[in-house]
Amino acid sequence: MASSLHWADFDKACVEFHRILRPGGAFVALWNPRFIEANPLLVEIEAQITRLKPDIERVSSGRSGITERLTDMLSSKPQFAEVLYLEGRHSMHQTPEQYIGAWRSVNDLQVQLGPELFAKFLDFAEERIAGLTAIETTYVTRAWAARRAQV
Numbered sequence: 001m002a003s004s005l006h007w008a009d010f011d012k013a014c015v016e017f018h019r020i021l022r023p024g025g026a027f028v029a030l031w032n033p034r035f036i037e038a039n040p041l042l043v044e045i046e047a048q049i050t051r052l053k054p055d056i057e058r059v060s061s062g063r064s065g066i067t068e069r070l071t072d073m074l075s076s077k078p079q080f081a082e083v084l085y086l087e088g089r090h091s092m093h094q095t096p097e098q099y100i101g102a103w104r105s106v107n108d109l110q111v112q113l114g115p116e117l118f119a120k121f122l123d124f125a126e127e128r129i130a131g132l133t134a135i136e137t138t139y140v141t142r143a144w145a146a147r148r149a150q151v
Contacts, residue, residue, distance in 0.1 A: 005029045006066045010073065018079035021148040027080065030143040031067060034102075035089060038138040041128060048124045049109065052117045058108060070144050080146035087142050093134040100126060102137075 005013065017027045036042040049056060066073070074083045094102070103109070103125060110118050129135055 001029045003031050005070075010066075014074075014077045014079045018148055018151065023148065023150070025148045026145050027074075027148070028143055028145045029070065030141060032139045032141040035138040035140045038091070039136055041135070042137065045125050045128055048121055049113075052121055053113055056109075056112050067142060074144060074146045077146075078151050079149055081149040082147040084145045085143070086145070087140060089138055089140050091136055091138045094137050095134060096126070096129050096132060099129060099135045099137065 001008075021027060034042065036046050071083055071085050074080050100122060103122060109121070113121060
């Protein structure tokens, strides 16, 4: 599951993954959130979110919530064995259009800000990157793999 396990009922999902995996098969959950700390411009743009809505609770981030507990959660399930965690970083240069497009795909942000504040956020981000030909964005890919246990 890529960037989506946090939407499922974890206990029911584990039962279903075990059911559909072949003997010896592996389940993998992964996220690739932006590592904004690598670029002060991205820190500034991200900070605008909490300026617009101080009580926002980010849901889909691969650096919070379920991901902080996932190794232990998977290890505690009888459906899985041999839980492995991997993390790596990579940077890419995005055009301004690609960068704004990535923001347009962040569903939890759109829902929590609502149309008006989300439009204000996009306007702010577009103003901050105006005139740039590329935005360097670093991503942290985080993956959890677990072998199907013989239950």
